[in-house]
Amino acid sequence: MNGLLILDKPAGMTSHDVVNRVRRATGEASTGHLGTLDPMATGVLPLLLGRYTRLAQFFGAMEKSYTGTIRFGYSTDTYDAEGAPTSSVVPAALSLEAVRAAAREFSGEMLQTPPAFSAKKVGGTPSYKLARAGNAKPLKPVRIFIHEFTIANCSGDLAEFAIRVSAGGYVRSVAHELGQRLGCGSHLASLRRTAAGRFTLKDALTLDQLAELAQDSNLEAWLPHPRSLLPDLPSVTADLVTAGRLRNGVAVNLPDFSAAPLVKVFSNQRNLVAIGKRIAGTLFQPMVVVG
Structure with a gap:
């Protein structure tokens, strides 16, 4: 399971405890949080699941x-x-x-x-x-x-x-x-x-809600749409050949003219392939390969 999950952390648990609970509930071993909360504290705790843990560096320091x-x-x-x-x-x-x-x-x-x-x-x-x-x-x-x-x-x-x-x-x-x-x-x-950052309590699930959604196999549909993540980065769609080259670490031309230094590259509406780094013009090299 790949995605961003916002949890409403309960009191009395470390952020690492929450990560372990999420791993058990989702079956996804690759899980990490985007900044700790003290055990006493409650509230918004963003986590990345699966291959999306590779995106942590792009979320930056959050207010x-x-x-x-x-x-x-x-x-x-x-x-x-x-x-x-x-x-x-x-x-x-x-x-x-x-x-x-x-x-x-x-x-x-x-x-x-x-x-x-x-x-x-x-x-x-x-x-x-x-x-x-x-x-x-x-x-x-x-x-x-x-x-x-x-x-x-x-x-x-x-x-x-x-x-x-x-x-x-x-x-x-x-x-x-x-x-x-x-x-x-x-x-x-x-x-x-x-x-x-952009994540609020309105976006958050409790641990009980997470367990219920995971048990009913409805969790993935509840997670934010992949194209909504990292909204400051433009999204481009690559054909199958271009996406394959990116996965192999090869620089490719992409249909992006925004002049942004980084772009999110998808192979369809939901499948995030990589974060591409602009070399020159529309030529990008894969900075992080996700899927």
Whole structure:
């Protein structure tokens, strides 16, 4: 089975756990996700199935949107509710105006330090492995862009928020740093990803829905049409001879005059053969062969 699958990830599972569930449900061993979600988080998790896993590089870095809650009063080592407290618990009854004023400082381009409990590599080792062993190393700040960060409500020690952030941004770090700005500890209490790039919750299946569709052999018909994937790349249709040459790694002429550097090459309406790279004019070489 080849295609793109958008899942609504449940809480309490790692992204790798979800991949394993999809493999069992679909029988497709070649399955991979396009960016992890923390075990605590729920929501949009895009996955590629079968030979479409070869397309991962073309999806690029995706902007993400989330909703969630931040708890004030103490910080944790993971910057979320699953971590161990790193500060004393203090009463934190903040006003909505005070929280919104502090949140306005998290806007536009900024440097952000990733959490120690993250997949960032330190000398080739994931930072979270070093942190779990009590040997956490300082991580270098990375440049991110926060397009939107709004506080919808604040009651007691909890604030509800919505955020839209560039690839590489950690909502946990935003939650942690917001508490620092307000003079109290804080951490991420809950998180739901509502969109990853063009993919939203409207496109997503639950694991139960996936299992039901897979059992009834209806899953493939539910997946997005292959020509709708990577919409920034033009689609061209090749005849059987040309498609065969592409599969063998041979450069071919294709009926495309868009001047785009990359094109999706189909042998019919649904069968994606390859991603072709323009050499000159209408001459393309296969960059990735899919089918």
